[in-house]
Amino acid sequence: MIEEDLASFIESPVMQIVGTADEALKPEIGRGAGAWASADRRRVFLVLSAWQWPGTVANLKANGRVAVTFARPADYVSYQVKGAATLQSAVADEIDRSARYLAEMVSTLMRLGIPAEVIAPWLSNRDPFLVGIEVSDIFLQTPGAKAGTRLWSATV
Amino acid sequence: MTLSLFDLEACFEGVVPSIIATADGNGVPNISYLSHVAMVDSEHVALSNQFFGKTSANIRMNPQATLIAVDAGTGVQFRLELTFAYSLDAGPLFEHLSLQLDATSAQVGMAGIMRLRGLDVFRVLKIESVRATMEPERKASPQRDRLAAAARVVELIAAETDAEGIVDATLNGLKTWLGFEHGLFLELYDERRQLVTIGSLGYAASGIGSEVEIGDGVIGAAAASGSIVKVSDMSRVRRFNAAVRNSSSDENRTRSIVLPGMPDAMSQIAVPLAVAGRPRGALFFESRARLAFTREDETALSIIARHAALALAFSERTSEEAESDRRAQPASTATDRGIHVAHHRFDDSVFIDGTYVIKGVAGRLLAWMLEQHLANGRSEFTNREIRLDGGLRLPDFKDNLETRLLLLRRRLEEKSLPIRLLRLGRGRIALEAEGCVRLSREGI
Numbered sequence: 001m002i003e004e005d006l007a008s009f010i011e012s013p014v015m016q017i018v019g020t021a022d023e024a025l026k027p028e029i030g031r032g033a034g035a036w037a038s039a040d041r042r043r044v045f046l047v048l049s050a051w052q053w054p055g056t057v058a059n060l061k062a063n064g065r066v067a068v069t070f071a072r073p074a075d076y077v078s079y080q081v082k083g084a085a086t087l088q089s090a091v092a093d094e095i096d097r098s099a100r101y102l103a104e105m106v107s108t109l110m111r112l113g114i115p116a117e118v119i120a121p122w123l124s125n126r127d128p129f130l131v132g133i134e135v136s137d138i139f140l141q142t143p144g145a146k147a148g149t150r151l152w153s154a155t156v
Numbered sequence: 157m158t159l160s161l162f163d164l165e166a167c168f169e170g171v172v173p174s175i176i177a178t179a180d181g182n183g184v185p186n187i188s189y190l191s192h193v194a195m196v197d198s199e200h201v202a203l204s205n206q207f208f209g210k211t212s213a214n215i216r217m218n219p220q221a222t223l224i225a226v227d228a229g230t231g232v233q234f235r236l237e238l239t240f241a242y243s244l245d246a247g248p249l250f251e252h253l254s255l256q257l258d259a260t261s262a263q264v265g266m267a268g269i270m271r272l273r274g275l276d277v278f279r280v281l282k283i284e285s286v287r288a289t290m291e292p293e294r295k296a297s298p299q300r301d302r303l304a305a306a307a308r309v310v311e312l313i314a315a316e317t318d319a320e321g322i323v324d325a326t327l328n329g330l331k332t333w334l335g336f337e338h339g340l341f342l343e344l345y346d347e348r349r350q351l352v353t354i355g356s357l358g359y360a361a362s363g364i365g366s367e368v369e370i371g372d373g374v375i376g377a378a379a380a381s382g383s384i385v386k387v388s389d390m391s392r393v394r395r396f397n398a399a400v401r402n403s404s405s406d407e408n409r410t411r412s413i414v415l416p417g418m419p420d421a422m423s424q425i426a427v428p429l430a431v432a433g434r435p436r437g438a439l440f441f442e443s444r445a446r447l448a449f450t451r452e453d454e455t456a457l458s459i460i461a462r463h464a465a466l467a468l469a470f471s472e473r474t475s476e477e478a479e480s481d482r483r484a485q486p487a488s489t490a491t492d493r494g495i496h497v498a499h500h501r502f503d504d505s506v507f508i509d510g511t512y513v514i515k516g517v518a519g520r521l522l523a524w525m526l527e528q529h530l531a532n533g534r535s536e537f538t539n540r541e542i543r544l545d546g547g548l549r550l551p552d553f554k555d556n557l558e559t560r561l562l563l564l565r566r567r568l569e570e571k572s573l574p575i576r577l578l579r580l581g582r583g584r585i586a587l588e589a590e591g592c593v594r595l596s597r598e599g600i
Contacts, residue, residue, distance in 0.1 A: 019187030021179035027222045029177045029187065029235065052287055067177075067185040082184065113389070113422075113446075114172075118231035121288035139210075141188065148209045 001152060002044070002135060006079060007037040010070050013101065013108040016046060018131075019067040020059035030056030032068065033125040034094075034101030044068065044081055044133045047090050047098035051127035060087045066133055069141055073112055078141035079151075083133040090128035098125040159283040161195050164225055164234055165451055168193055171228035171389040176203065178214035178221050186210045193225055194253055194275075200241060202249060202275040212276065215240040221278060224286065228388065229447055233286035238278035245274045255381050305333035306456040310463045317582060318471055319558040320565075323355035326439070326464040331357060334456060338418060339441040341464075342368060343559045344379060344429075348516060351379055351438055354563050356416060363416035364566045365514055378426035379438045384454050386425045388447045407512040411505045423448035427457045429465035436465045436556075468559065475539045475558050475583035493591035495574050499523040500598050508573045518564040524548050525587050526575075526595050539583040561585060 002010075016032030030053030035046040046068060050057045060066060066085040071078040090098065102123050109119050138152040167174070173189040180186070188211055192204040201223070215221055219240035226233050244250050254272040309329035316322045323341045330336045340363065341355030349370045356362035371380045378385045407413055421442040429437040439461050441449070449457075498507045499522075505515035506522050513522065521542065528534045539557055542548065565577040565585075574590040 017175050017187050017189070019177035019179075019185035021177075021183045021185045023183075024220075025179045025181075025183050025218050026220050026237075027177035027179045027185055029175050029222050029224045052289075063183065065183055065185055067187045069187050069189070071189055076189075078189070080187065082186075117290075118172075118228070120290045121231040121233055121286070122226070124289050126289055143191075 002037045002041040002081075002138070006138065007041060009072070009077075009079065010044060010081075011036045012072070013104040014070045014072045015105070017069050017071070018046070018048060018053070018056055019069075020056050021063075021065060022055075022059050023062060028055040028059050029053075031122060032131075033123060033128070034098035035068070035070070036097065042135060044083075044135055045094070046131045046133065047094055047101075047125055047128050048131055049124040049126050050129050052124045057087065057129060060085050060131060066131065068133065071141070073109060076143050078143075080139040080141045081133065081135055082137045082139075083135040085131050085133045088130050088132075090125075090130040094130050095125065095128055098128060159234065159285065161198055161201065161280060161283070164195070164227070164283070166227045166229045166447060167225035167234060168195055169228050169386075169388040169447055171447065172226040172231075174203075174226065175224040176211055176221055177223075178211050179218055180214050181217045186214055190223075192253060192272075193223070194249070196249065196277055200277050200279055201236070201238070202244065202253070202277045204253065204272055204275060215276065223278075232288070235284050235286050236280055237282040238280055241277045241279045243274050243276055250275055251381075252383055255377060255383055255385060300334065302334070302452040302456040306459045308333045309456075309460045313460070313463050313467050316467065316471075317474070318579065319354075319468060319475075319562045320579070322464060322467045322471060323559075323562065326460065327355050327357040330439075330441070330457075330460065334453065336441045336443070338421075338443065339439065340375075340416070341437070341439060342375060342379075343437040343468075343556060343563075344370075344435055345516070345556070345560075351375060352563060353413075353415070354559050354566070359416035361414070361416055362566075362570060363413060364570055365518075365563055366413040366415040368415060374424050374426045375438050375440050378428045378440075379435050382428045382430055382435060384425065384427050384458065386423075386449055386454065388423050388449070390422050390424065408507070408510065411503065411512055411515055418442055418444060420444055422446045425449040425454070425457065427454075427461045429461050429468075431465045431469045436468065439464070468556075472556060472558050476543070477540075477583060491591050493574070495589060495591045495593045497523070497526055497575070497593055497595045498598060499595065508568075508571075508575055511571055511573065513571065513573065514564055514567050518560045518567075520548060521560060522564055522575075523595065523597070526593055529587055529589070530593060530595060535587045536580065537585055537587070539585075 016035050018030040018032055021027045030048055032046040032048055037044055064085045067080055067082045069078055069080045106119050136154045140146055140149045140151055170192050174193045176190050177185055177187045190203055194202045196202050221238040223236040223238055224233050312325040312329040313322055316325050327339055327341055338358035340353050342351040343354050344351050351368040353363050353366045356364055368375045370376050374385045422444055424442040427439045496509055503515045504519040506513045506519040568576050576588045578586045578588055580586050
């Protein structure tokens with residue numbers, strides 16, 4: 001279950017990095033462009049650019065295994081969510097949500113002193129797909145002694 | 157175009173975090189940010205392993221990893237396919253990265269938390285850039301030829317014979333040939349375990365005489381470790397000195413001079429000065445630009461710092477043999493005006509008409525010269541006799557009498573005091589007083 005604090009964290013302007021692997025166990029990286037938790041708090045939805053991250057999309061189609069780390073750039077507070085994903089093209093409402101996230105994220109990073117043109121290459125929702133993740137595990141990932149602590153698991 | 161690790165230099169500055177993805181034996185992925193990625197050689201990178209337990213475990217079961225590294229200047233993302241090669245927990249590369257991590261994390265209030273436990277070294281199989289919706293602007297600024305610049309600065313240093321000339325040639329040469337506009341030249345005073353500023357470039361208050369404890373901040377860390385320490389983006393860094401940066405009027409109360417600094421610096425670099433394996437001081441530069449100091453700048457600065465340190469050590473040796481007699485011009489400005497000099501023995505601080513001048517050995521030297529002046533009217537001294545005078549209680553000078561005299565001369569000039577030191581030539585100085593000196597010694 002995704003608790004309320006984590007649900008709001010995921011929806012706030014935090015960086016979203018996506019890990020997958022192909023059938024030969026070769027890992028791949030992508031960046032999310034907006035995320036939120038489902039109403040029943042069992043799933044996470046994430047928008048991802050198939051144009052920028054084709055390897056990630058291919059892996060998600062092939063096996064659905066995914067890990068997403070959400071990290072707040074101001075203080076490095078981070079959580080990692082793992083689970084099984086399904087993939088579909090994003091619809092208008094989801095694309096709007098993604099666009100709002102991108103605008104907020106750019107503002108947040110600019111307030112930390114990073115120029116807009118430096119941020120631009122990282123955040124895209126071109127050719128947007130919606131990744132729906134059935135969450136199996138949640139980990140604390142904030143740098144420090146407790147990094148890697150499992151906060152929740154569907155199997156326990 | 158085939159990319160090589162050399163094209164990714166700006167990714168390894170620790171400014172924009174890199175991302176690493178791994179997978180366990182069952183194909184379950186793991187994704188994490190990484191604080192430091194360093195280039196080991198043309199085919200290998202080292203990744204800091206502070207607390208990424210899962211990443212470490214995964215690469216030992218499945219050595220494949222993928223890394224996204226970001227050029228901090230342009231934002232361009234690079235995708236690297238890696239295979240785990242070996243781990244390191246000692247050796248020069250480990251020490252160097254460990255030091256960088258300590259210095260930078262101490263400044264963001266995370267001292268100790270980010271301690272480097274080990275480095276995982278990976279072989280790079282493939283590098284490609286990640287496509288972006290907007291092509292980044294290619295910066296067309298011509299690169300300075302750092303090798304030629306280093307040669308010019310070294311020539312300027314080599315042309316000098318005394319400490320003042322060497323210190324100024326180093327700072328001014330770096331300004332002219334490498335474009336560094338704000339910097340300090342600090343000398344190590346062993347007996348105090350402190351670095352003291354003897355040269356200053358570009359600051360409104362020069363900070364000549366200001367002190368840095370060994371091991372403290374970027375400067376102290378460079379001197380303590382003998383390695384370059386660099387910070388390339390201080391936007392999130394809390395500057396611990398900011399609050400104490402005050403007007404110089406406080407000097408009279410605190411008997412310490414404030415270290416100059418830019419409150420809005422984004423990049424800082426400190427380069428150790430060493431001779432024959434012994435630390436002698438540090439050079440420090442800062443800039444308002446992010447990523448102001450490149451790897452080539454580091455190389456040029458190391459060459460220049462070594463020459464400056466050697467030249468200073470050599471000038472100390474030659475200053476023992478005073479140049480042939482050259483009489484000082486009698487001080488034409490002498491008046492009947494009284495000058496009160498107070499010497500506090502507990503810390504050898506000296507005040508002239510209530511203004512703090514200096515403390516420590518330099519203070520003792522000034523008091524000694526004034527005493528000689530008052531006792532027998534002398535106003536000229538040689539380095540040799542200063543070194544030989546047992547009454548001065550000088551520490552084992554380890555060859556830096558010249559720079560202590562330079563420090564003293566600069567402080568007297570900077571505070572526009574009625575007592576001055578003039579350099580008459582190699583190993584010979586004159587004391588000049590614009591009035592009648594009265595010396596009081598306290599705390600005997």
